[in-house]
Amino acid sequence: MKVATWNVNSLRARFDRLKGFLGRHAPDVVCLQETKLEDSAFPVQELAALGYESVFFGQRTYNGVAILAKETPSDVIKGFGDLADDPQCRFLAVRVGNLRIASLYVPNGGEVGSDKFLYKLSWMARWRAWLSARPADERPHLLCGDFNVAPEDRDVHDPVAWKDQVLCHPDERKALTAVREVGYEDVFRRHHDAAGLYSWWDYRMLGFPKNRGLRIDHVYARRDFAAASSSCLIDREERKGKLPSDHAPVLVELAAP
DNA sequence: ATGGTTGCTTAGCAA
Numbered sequence: 001m002k003v004a005t006w007n008v009n010s011l012r013a014r015f016d017r018l019k020g021f022l023g024r025h026a027p028d029v030v031c032l033q034e035t036k037l038e039d040s041a042f043p044v045q046e047l048a049a050l051g052y053e054s055v056f057f058g059q060r061t062y063n064g065v066a067i068l069a070k071e072t073p074s075d076v077i078k079g080f081g082d083l084a085d086d087p088q089c090r091f092l093a094v095r096v097g098n099l100r101i102a103s104l105y106v107p108n109g110g111e112v113g114s115d116k117f118l119y120k121l122s123w124m125a126r127w128r129a130w131l132s133a134r135p136a137d138e139r140p141h142l143l144c145g146d147f148n149v150a151p152e153d154r155d156v157h158d159p160v161a162w163k164d165q166v167l168c169h170p171d172e173r174k175a176l177t178a179v180r181e182v183g184y185e186d187v188f189r190r191h192h193d194a195a196g197l198y199s200w201w202d203y204r205m206l207g208f209p210k211n212r213g214l215r216i217d218h219v220y221a222r223r224d225f226a227a228a229s230s231s232c233l234i235d236r237e238e239r240k241g242k243l244p245s246d247h248a249p250v251l252v253e254l255a256a257p
Numbered sequence: 258a259t260g261g262t263t264g265c266t267t268a269g270c271a272a
Binding site: 009010012013034036060061062108110116148202203204205206207243245246 | 263266272
């Protein structure tokens with residue numbers, strides 16, 4: 001089966017591009033981030049017409065995650081269900097067939113040391129806690145989304161300029177390592193060693209034409225499931241042309257559990 | 258240090 005994740009930076013603004021993407025790749029499951037749509041505005045019918053059922057957890061203007069699937073999703077989980085009183089819609093998990101999968105949008109973090117940065121670190125700790133609190137066989141096989149962290153310097157176009165900056169800061173990388181230590185693996189790095197492979201490029205300053213990007217969109221697989229993946233690709237084509245998102249989709253081919 | 262671009266919402270914020 002084929003699974004994709006894509007930060008669309010507004011589903012309203014990107015709907016035509018999403019349609020083209022679904023037509024080209026025919027993924028079985030698609031995780032979306034930054035839908036920026038209230039649930040009442042989610043294009044359920046339009047996606048049903050394309051052969052996809054939708055599960056969504058959104059809000060007006062900001063954030064918002066969704067999962068589209070050819071098969072009917074079940075076991076829907078919205079947010080971490082912890083004691084934090086968090087109005088931001090950033091985590092959604094479902095089951096599609098036997099595959100458990102989460103679509104997540106880690107907070108950007110603003111500036112290092114800011115309130116937003118502290119929120120990012122605390123959100124990542126809550127994410128890790130949510131995972132470790134679940135029985136291992138009930139954890140998502142795949143964690144997909146905009147993690148807003150470049151895990152290593154080879155994921156960064158200019159590691160010197162980005163050193164200790166948000167998206168690359170050691171505290172964020174440690175928080176991400178803690179998630180992997182629950183029992184996850186970066187699927188992309190199972191299949192590619194090279195530097196210079198990115199999933200996000202700033203809209204400004206010709207970021208994409210100059211390939212000044214970061215690899216911050218990831219698919220993490222449960223360690224007992226990672227070997228089921230046969231490929232993982234970043235679809236740079238989707239960053240080209242008219243009205244692209246600033247993120248490219250990540251696609252994984254895998255044997256269904 | 259600021260600016261640059263896009264989206265949502267309408268001047269300014271978030272990314």
